[in-house]
Amino acid sequence: MTTAAPDVPVPTVRRTLRGFPELAAEVRDRAPAPAWLAGAREDATSFFAEVGLPGSKDEEWRFTSLQGLAAASFAPPRSPAVVDRTTVAPFLIEHDRWPRLVLVDGRVDLTLSHLPDIAGVTWGSLADAIGGGNALVEQHLFQTVPVEANAFTAINAALFVDGAFLRVAPGVVVSDPLQILHVTTTGATNSVVAPRMLLLVEPGASATVVETFAFAGGGHAAGAHPYLLDVCAEVVVGAGARLEHIRVQRDATSAWHVGFTGVTQDRDSHYRAFTLALGGRLSRHDLHARLGAPHVETLLYGLYLGQNEQLVDNHTVIYHDHPDCNSWEVYKGVLTDRAHGVFNGKVIVQPAAQKTDAKQTNRNLLLSDTARVDTKPQLEIFADDVRCTHGATIGKLDEQQRFYLRTRGIAGHEAQVMLISAFVSEVLVEIEQPRIRSALQQLVHGEMHALIR
Amino acid sequence: MALLEITDLHATAGDTEILKGISLSVDAGQVHAIMGPNGSGKSTLAQVIAGHPAYTVTRGSVTFDGKDLLDMEAEERAHAGVFLAFQYPVEIPGVTNAYFLRSSYNAIRKARGLEELDPIDFLDLLEQRLQVVEWGPEIMERAVNFGFSGGEKKRNEILQMAVLEPRLAVLDETDSGLDIDALRVVAKGVNALRRPDSATLLVTHYQRLLDYIVPDKVHVLAGGRIVKSGGKELAHQLEARGYEWLTG
Numbered sequence: 267m268t269t270a271a272p273d274v275p276v277p278t279v280r281r282t283l284r285g286f287p288e289l290a291a292e293v294r295d296r297a298p299a300p301a302w303l304a305g306a307r308e309d310a311t312s313f314f315a316e317v318g319l320p321g322s323k324d325e326e327w328r329f330t331s332l333q334g335l336a337a338a339s340f341a342p343p344r345s346p347a348v349v350d351r352t353t354v355a356p357f358l359i360e361h362d363r364w365p366r367l368v369l370v371d372g373r374v375d376l377t378l379s380h381l382p383d384i385a386g387v388t389w390g391s392l393a394d395a396i397g398g399g400n401a402l403v404e405q406h407l408f409q410t411v412p413v414e415a416n417a418f419t420a421i422n423a424a425l426f427v428d429g430a431f432l433r434v435a436p437g438v439v440v441s442d443p444l445q446i447l448h449v450t451t452t453g454a455t456n457s458v459v460a461p462r463m464l465l466l467v468e469p470g471a472s473a474t475v476v477e478t479f480a481f482a483g484g485g486h487a488a489g490a491h492p493y494l495l496d497v498c499a500e501v502v503v504g505a506g507a508r509l510e511h512i513r514v515q516r517d518a519t520s521a522w523h524v525g526f527t528g529v530t531q532d533r534d535s536h537y538r539a540f541t542l543a544l545g546g547r548l549s550r551h552d553l554h555a556r557l558g559a560p561h562v563e564t565l566l567y568g569l570y571l572g573q574n575e576q577l578v579d580n581h582t583v584i585y586h587d588h589p590d591c592n593s594w595e596v597y598k599g600v601l602t603d604r605a606h607g608v609f610n611g612k613v614i615v616q617p618a619a620q621k622t623d624a625k626q627t628n629r630n631l632l633l634s635d636t637a638r639v640d641t642k643p644q645l646e647i648f649a650d651d652v653r654c655t656h657g658a659t660i661g662k663l664d665e666q667q668r669f670y671l672r673t674r675g676i677a678g679h680e681a682q683v684m685l686i687s688a689f690v691s692e693v694l695v696e697i698e699q700p701r702i703r704s705a706l707q708q709l710v711h712g713e714m715h716a717l718i719r
Numbered sequence: 720m721a722l723l724e725i726t727d728l729h730a731t732a733g734d735t736e737i738l739k740g741i742s743l744s745v746d747a748g749q750v751h752a753i754m755g756p757n758g759s760g761k762s763t764l765a766q767v768i769a770g771h772p773a774y775t776v777t778r779g780s781v782t783f784d785g786k787d788l789l790d791m792e793a794e795e796r797a798h799a800g801v802f803l804a805f806q807y808p809v810e811i812p813g814v815t816n817a818y819f820l821r822s823s824y825n826a827i828r829k830a831r832g833l834e835e836l837d838p839i840d841f842l843d844l845l846e847q848r849l850q851v852v853e854w855g856p857e858i859m860e861r862a863v864n865f866g867f868s869g870g871e872k873k874r875n876e877i878l879q880m881a882v883l884e885p886r887l888a889v890l891d892e893t894d895s896g897l898d899i900d901a902l903r904v905v906a907k908g909v910n911a912l913r914r915p916d917s918a919t920l921l922v923t924h925y926q927r928l929l930d931y932i933v934p935d936k937v938h939v940l941a942g943g944r945i946v947k948s949g950g951k952e953l954a955h956q957l958e959a960r961g962y963e964w965l966t967g
Contacts, residue, residue: 675794677793689813
């Protein structure tokens with residue numbers, strides 16, 4: 267027996283982001299926008315005022331508590347702390363060679379950027395592209411990451427003042443990877459940084475993009491510098507185009523990092539993502555890929571390392587709307603102390619999407635008894651001639667392997683490093699660009715030592 | 720003094736006593752074969768010598784080169800020169816054979832206070848040792864035992880042994896499941912590594928391996944005890960008569 271719910275609205279307490287109205291007002295005053303953008307900001311502001319921060323009853327945020335964020339207060343940012351080339355070099359790969367777009371506290375800094383002329387490549391400040399009346403921006407912005415996708419996409423839409431715009435013209439093959447570095451400084455402490463990115467890879471083009479998020483206020487263990495980095499990236503991969511998209515999150519361990527990447531792919535395109543999450547007290551990344559035409563290939567690889575009280579959450583959604591598409595997804599995590607990992611992988615196969623080949627894997631290695639993982643595959647399949655599989659594991663270091671190593675003289679710290687390296691290498695080797703692969707292998711190797719007690 | 724001296728060794732796995740008083744003495748330069756039916760405790764003996772944590776020694780002693788082996792961790796035994804060739808070699812996806820072998824080789828050198836070998840010098844050493852098992856260098860870039868056939872896994876154990884040059888090698892049923900070619904290669908490896916200052920313990924169910932590796936002594940294990948010891952002719956008797964006449 268169930269009782270019919272009474273038809274009266276249940277009063278719920280909307281948890282808001284303290285300081286949000288002031289931040290939104292400040293952005294309106296400081297960064298004037300064309301009418302279409304001003305309208306979006308208004309929509310975003312009222313949408314967020316209506317929904318507030320998600321709570322634990324929200325299925326998408328069931329395991330990821332935002333209590334800490336709701337308790338914090340945010341104010342408009344101060345001027346960024348001084349950042350020079352030596353500050354940013356460690357966060358870049360081939361810092362003296364590859365082109366780069368550097369943003370400091372959410373705004374492009376042209377003195378730190380290196381934007382050589384590359385035939386067929388247009389990139390730079392998103393604010394400049396908007397100010398210059400670039401029609402592509404108006405056409406594409408908020409399409410793959412809608413204002414109202416969730417509370418945080420609305421916050422971003424209301425608060426972004428700059429970001430990155432990239433367009434690779436049809437048929438252009440860009441050989442050097444394009445790096446977009448987001449540096450957050452102590453100027454953003456107790457504030458919100460909300461950059462937005464629009465990446466357009468036109469038909470037949472090919473590129474590699476590295477997005478890095480880093481804190482420039484000292485090392486990993488830098489004191490309390492709470493800030494919210496709320497970032498949206500909109501990615502359009504045209505017919506026959508190819509994009510390798512690397513995302514490296516190295517925010518301060520006192521920061522909240524919430525990101526949403528929306529991808530839409532046209533026929534015969536290839537999108538390959540690698541998502542690395544290292545920093546943040548709370549790190550959440552949504553990656554939604556829409557396979558919007560037949561013969562699309564989508565590869566999503568992810569790796570997360572967590573220690574202390576870190577919470578690292580990855581939500582992915584793959585929309586198979588058309589026939590003959592493949593998606594392949596592998597996320598791996600290594601967690602110690604009281605760290606908490608969350609993985610939710612949704613694959614939606616529509617009736618028209620026959621001959622879909624989709625595989626999803628999430629594997630977790632727990633190095634302590636108090637680390638924890640909530641992993642949830644969600645396959646929603648409405649077509650009958652498909653191959654869709656998923657698998658999730660949560661385990662400790664293998665005792666047989668440990669003994670085998672000990673009989674070969676390898677024990678303790680060294681044995682753990684070897685076995686954890688082996689575990690993470692399965693996804694790291696999937697980075698196609700060799701120089702990026704080796705740089706991230708090195709980065710992960712260094713971080714891994716911090717996890718071994 | 721014997722290189723390996725086992726005296727009245729008792730060992731349990733959980734509540735079950737598996738080894739019930741084994742005494743055995745192996746001199747440097749010797750090869751001893753441990754034979755016996757399934758479930759006799761052969762593999763347990765090999766694992767106890769290597770220091771597997773699943774087994775508890777309840778009585779007796781094991782002395783290696785004058786040192787109390789039972790007082791040492793598994794890795795310390797490896798550093799001291801004890802090597803176990805596993806009956807079921809463990810797969811380690813994501814770690815290449817080359818990296819694994821070099822790490823092992825250098826871990827042992829480091830524990831002995833020796834300088835680690837750099838990758839180039841190690842490669843030279845490896846090239847020589849690969850010849851022992853008749854392998855080309857391509858095997859070194861494959862992950863340790865991952866996707867290896869049964870024969871390849873056993874051969875890989877012999878390669879590790881050839882690189883590490885142990886003073887006591889314990890081969891746990893290295894011959895089981897091998898075709899005649901693989902068996903020949905394994906035997907060749909063991910024979911090539913025979914030295915006056917080292918010893919080998921061959922744990923085997925069949926006499927077949929002993930056609931290629933001639934043991935100095937043969938011990939028959941049954942019910943957790945050595946029920947008969949003899950020379951190499953004992954192996955032939957076992958081949959002809961089976962184990963029943965010894966185990967009742």
